[in-house]
Amino acid sequence: MIDLRSDTITRPTPAMKEAMMHAEVGDDVFQADPTVNALQQKLAGIFGMEDALLCPSGTMTNQIALRIQTQPQDEVICDKRSHIYLYEGGGMMYNSMVSPKLLDGDRGRITAEDIEAAVNPDDVHFPVSRLVSLENTMNKGGGSIYKLEEIRKIRSTCDRHGLRLHLDGARLYNALAETGESPVEYGQLFDTISVCFSKGLGAPVGSVLLGSSENIKKARRVRKVMGGGMRQAGYLAAACLYALDHHVDRLKEDHRRARAIGDMAAASPHVKSVYPVETNIVIVELNDGISEQWMLEKLKEKGVLAVGFGKGLVRFVTHLDFNDTHLDQLAHVLQTI
Ligand SMILES: *Cc1c(COP(=O)(O)O)cnc(C)c1O
DSSP: OEEOSOTTOOOOOHHHHHHHHTOOOOOGGGTOOHHHHHHHHHHHHHHTOSEEEEESOHHHHHHHHHHHHOOTTEEEEEETTOHHHHSSTTHHHHHHOOEEEEEOOBTTBOOHHHHHHHOOOSOTTSOEEEEEEEESSBTTTTSBOOOHHHHHHHHHHHHHHTOEEEEEETTHHHHHHHHOOOHHHHHHHOSEEEEESSSTTOOSSOEEEEEOHHHHHHHHHHHHHTTOOOSSTHHHHHHHHHHHHHSSTTHHHHHHHHHHHHHHHHTSTTEEEEOOOOSSEEEEEEOTTOOHHHHHHHHHHTTEEOEEOSTTEEEEEOOTTOOHHHHHHHHHHHHHO
């Protein structure tokens, strides 16, 4: 099977497993796991932020970021396609008792202007606008990339209104690989950043929350109460460290293959359009009257897995375990449907 359902399906490479096997470990709840500490320090350094915290998932890092920077009754401003709203089980309402103000950005990217217009006046009828959350790259927008210039404007809008700014950077490394921008620029603009290692970077488990020492101290307390305080987590951190050293530069290959898939899909008689392919996600819009279920079944019959992404939409995601041979096979499959 050629599995393009997600970049989370990759399995650790032999070399990554080797690095995991030889990790030096300790009890991370006592902050005594040297490999976890090394990962957290390394990532904080890369982003020029004060501290970092390893968590089991990106849902947890996002949820912690919201929890430590909001009060119940506050409002979180985000795009209506955001992972924090759509795919975290209503977590912001459950964990933090906050509501979302949903904006409709360009393929998921909201602007400073949108945010300016969404901030509530100081009036008891309205929730208190407290935090803005961006997603880069934007999953539901087809892996779209934010312009750093727009994020700078968003930061000043946030400063003017006393809003905190969080980045769901599950695929931030995909954006950086494409733009060549420096992680430090991101570190300067956001209060908190979540980075996933279990997506394109190919680690089996792990997301890191970045922030100020004060925020990460609070985050450690919330991680514990959510049940995310792990013990000899260094085995997992070793995979993340390995990914940082070996799987960052290769992300551009995933993007090249995703662009090729976009071109192939556009040539299919069943396809109306393809979202612009900016990174490793390809969203294909099928012709009217063709359901995503039909397309997914046809693909599956021919050995290709993808996912439905809303009415008439199919998503393919390229990753570490998808190579040029698979790409040729996929080209053949798409030609024969
Ligand atoms: C995958 C993902 C997350 C985190 O998901 P987990 O499965 O909980 O690690 C967060 N945001 C985005 C945009 C994602 O794609």
